[in-house]
Amino acid sequence: MKLHKVAVATIKQLPRQHRIALASTSFVLLAALLWQPSKPVTLSTFGNDQRVDIALSTDLEKLSDMNSEPIGEVVDPKDPEFLVPKDELEQQLQEEVDVSHSHQVTSGETLGSIFSQYALPISNMYSLINVNKSIQNLRVGQTIEWSVDDDGQVTEFSVKRSAKITDTFSLTKNGYSYEQVEESGEIKPVVLTGRISGSFYNSAMAAGLTANQIQTLAQKLQWRFDFGREARKGDRFAVSVDREFIDGRAVNKGDVKAIYYLSGNREVFAMRFGENNFYDADGKSLDRALRRLPLEKRYRISSPFNPTRKHPITGRISPHNGTDFAVPIGTSVLAAGDGVVVKSSKHPLAGNYIVIKHGREYMTRYLHLNKRLVKVGDKVTMGQRIAQSGNTGRSTGPHLHYELIKKNRPVNAMKVPLPQAEPVPSKDRKKYLRLASEERQKLLAVMPG
Structure with missing residues (x-):
């Protein structure tokens, strides 16, 4: 008779209270097994000197299938290891x-x-x-x-x-x-103009823009012009803003409608069209697309995004801020979008990991890698091979842990809307091009000399 059958027969002969105690002990030991799931557990049977090996593989497989990483240990997104330094514009906006x-x-x-x-x-x-x-x-x-x-x-x-x-x-x-x-007033366009004398933030504030409007411009134009790194002394700009007026008095700072920016011989124009989309003079989107899957094909999700996940024993919240894909070691990991590598290192929990910054709004994280193929400062394009998946760090099996960070908060990469870089819809294209041409000429006419 096989050993596990002997164990089962032995357990059945125990008094009921002993069987209950044994079950409780086994449950506690199951948590410990999450750290070393490949090692067998040895238990002493109550009222019997014989030691038996209790097979708990079925429960372990079920729990491991649900969680690719030990539930009790999660990577803290505020860990200094993962923090990305902010540039001057980001720091100024953060304060205001x-x-x-x-x-x-x-x-x-x-x-x-x-x-x-x-x-x-x-x-x-x-x-x-x-x-x-x-x-x-x-x-x-x-x-x-x-x-x-x-x-x-x-x-x-x-x-x-x-x-x-x-x-x-x-x-x-x-x-x-x-x-x-x-809003009971009248919406009117107002044009604000200025010249860069220091930072873009200070110059835009001096021209009459609010911190919120500056943030809108920084985010919407992040792929075409980086105001934090590319703005230069002497650059000129004109911004059209919709404002609400009641009895001739402005009561609402309003939304940004369009911007015309000149930096040397470089011209940047963008206009809002629709709910919250910005396009250039040719009707092309200012967004850069992000792909939902950082892999060449779909793989089984072994642990979904779950910020309210509870530890099965302690009952404490142990959030899972990413999506885990059950992939074999060595599977190609792809960049979810164009961006710059800001972290490429190793961590006790995350193992080999990479962080990519996509403009000013998004970041992606790739954890438990076997091999990193890019370094800090590298520019990557969507679909570029950046790593091989692995089983490094605190992990219960080979997988890729993938996180999408939007405005410094983890979001569900499998469900949230992603920027798609679609141009103006064809049915609206003619109308948009006419309005954009008129707006561009209006802003150009009032640009500082």
């Missing part, structure tokens, strides 16, 4: 602007699914619903915006119901407050 996130509602989405995509606390969602249940009534095409604090708690939340009406929620010391804001 509460980072705002936005999402345009698509078919089939609910408030809950959106909170899940962006790893927002579900408890915050229920608190918002308690204040005003209408927050759940989302329609396709509506835009929602929110801000979070350093602890990830939602501090501001808004739903733009129409061109003039916005539902707003703010976190106070007594919980969330609700207000419906209605």
